[in-house]
Amino acid sequence: MKINWGTGIVIGIAAFICFIMFFVIKMSTNDKYSYDLVVEEYYKKELAFQQEIDAEENMKLFSEKIKGKRTPEGWLLSFPNELKPEQVSGTVFLYRPSNKQLDFQLPLKLSGLNLLIPNKHLVGGRWNITVHLDYEGKKYMYKEEIVY
Structure with a gap:
């Protein structure tokens, strides 16, 4: 054929x-x-977006920003000097864009003006850190993308 x-x-x-x-x-x-979706309930999150913008703007009221750096023990966040550690409360959320199972949240408990995120929680790669803190009745938020 x-x-x-x-x-x-x-x-x-x-x-x-x-x-x-x-x-x-x-x-x-x-x-x-x-x-996976980035956020499970993204409509609900969008409704609270203005509050996040306000909290990020409040962060600019401090004389210095929150600084993060890698140490042999983990990731160290250093907070502004004008904060009184005993009056600070909140959470630290670490989001891994490539794997939802690695996301975790820690309570914000300062030792001095520092917070250490231990190596055991962090896997090499990109992370998004979001710090929500309440201080003297105001809400503050800090976001940073890091490569660990």
Whole structure:
């Protein structure tokens, strides 16, 4: 049987469509390739967005910013000198964009004006740190992207 060029093109296109469909079905049904949302309840989070903007603006009222640096023990956050550590409360949330299972939250308990996030919690790669703190009745928020 002889195949002319028109039949060959049709067979080629059909084979290409089957090839693409195979990968689409494989990627959408395999649990290994998860498509997690960045935030589970993003509509609720959007409603509170103005409060986050205000809290970030409040952070500018301090004479210096929160500084983070890598140490042999982990990631060290240094807070402004005008803070009184016993009056500070809040949380530190570490978000790993590539893996939802690595996200964690710590209570904000200062020793002096520093907070150490231990190495055991941190895996090498990119992290987003968000510090929510309440101080003297005002809410403050600090965000930073780090590579650990």
